[in-house]
Amino acid sequence: MIPRGLIGGELFSASQTPNDSAELNHKSSNPANAVTTKRQTMKTIMNVIYSTFGLFPLACFALAQQAPESVSIRVITTFEYPGTGNLTLPQEINDAGDIVGYYIDLSNAADRGFVRFSNGNFTAPIVEPNDTCMDTRARGINNSRLVCGEYHNGADCTAHGFFLMGNNFSEFDVPGSVDTTVIGVNNVADFCGGFTDGSGTQQAFVSIGGTITPFSVPGASVTFASDLNSSNQAVGSYTDSSGITHGYFRGTNGALHFPIDPPGATLTVLSGNNDSNWIVGAYLDSGGTTHGLFFVPPSRFFSFDYPGSTFTAFTGVNTQGFICGYYNDDSGIHGFLARVRGVPAANETGKE
DSSP, X not given: OOOOBOOOBOOSOTTTSHHHHHHHHHHXXXXXXXXXXXXXXXXXXXXXXXXXBEEEEOOOEEEOSSTTOOOEEEEEEEEOOSSTTOEEEEEEEOTTXXXXXXXXXXXXXXXXXXXXXXXXXXXXXXXXXXXXXXXXEEEEEOTTOOEEEEEEETTTTXXXXXXXXXXXXXXXXXXXXXXXXXXXEOTTSOEEEEEEOTTSOEEEXXXXXXXXXXXXXXXXXXXXXXXXXXXXXXXXXXXXTTSOEEEEEEOTTSOEEEEEOOTTEEEEEEEEEOTTOOEEEEEEETTSOEEEEEEETTTEEEEEOOTTOSEEEEEEXXXXXXXXXXXXXXXXXXXXXXXXXXXXXXXXXXXX
16 A cells, blocks of 8 residues: 555556556656555555656746635756656655655665655665565655655565654564555654555554554545644545545544535645644546645645646655755656746645
């Protein structure tokens, strides 16, 4: 099972959106692609592919598509993990501007985690010591630089959660689960993600103060949680009985607000939130274009498209409004750092 980013995060059904299929297409050019096939069994929901890095400033920006709001989103820079042909998938950004994610090395179809620090430098590849499937994905990072994610091992490449602080790894699995993915972590080290239980049901969970709480959106076949802020408001996505993916958020009191879909969306993924509960993600429209999504509860939606691209996704947002994400063009998948300004106040009122 997998998510987030979507996710980060990773969050649409592979049969329904370009996200997972884009990852497969990039890998299919290499014979090491056999590893990818095993991983797809873990991906009932799209991994909103989170991007590549290369350091050059941009002057492009997009105004939110909702008058009379003054919200604007401006791209600051693009970047990719060093190396030839790497696909870089940023997942989350902390308040210092450090971005966590993972990259796909097309030379051997390996997934490796990374942190890109606010000065533009990258860590060495992050590889969980128990990874036997060339698949370690860093998903979340907090202000103490505690990193979370998942690695895969065993004959069936089962997913397990991990935490990394400095050079020290620790493993985490939801008790009794078949597989576990840890996707988001907040500044007091509470965390969230998804798991498959013994009956095969894919559920979300939050771990708050050491107490693990599983939950599912009513009627959903799959639910996962992508991020958790300091107020313990969680965001994520779920797949309904018709196989359509929608966003949701979980309030501090545990109330679920769903479905969250911008106008014209055929699929929606929510990947990250900050302490103001500004929410980011992506949505697919009926014409096949994927747009970056900025959402302010209860009902303000703002869309962003990287110039010249038909695939843009936001994956994380920090308290200053800096956003990490990625876009796709003819040359591949590219990551970016952007900033949103002019944001109205959020609240938890919404659909349930």
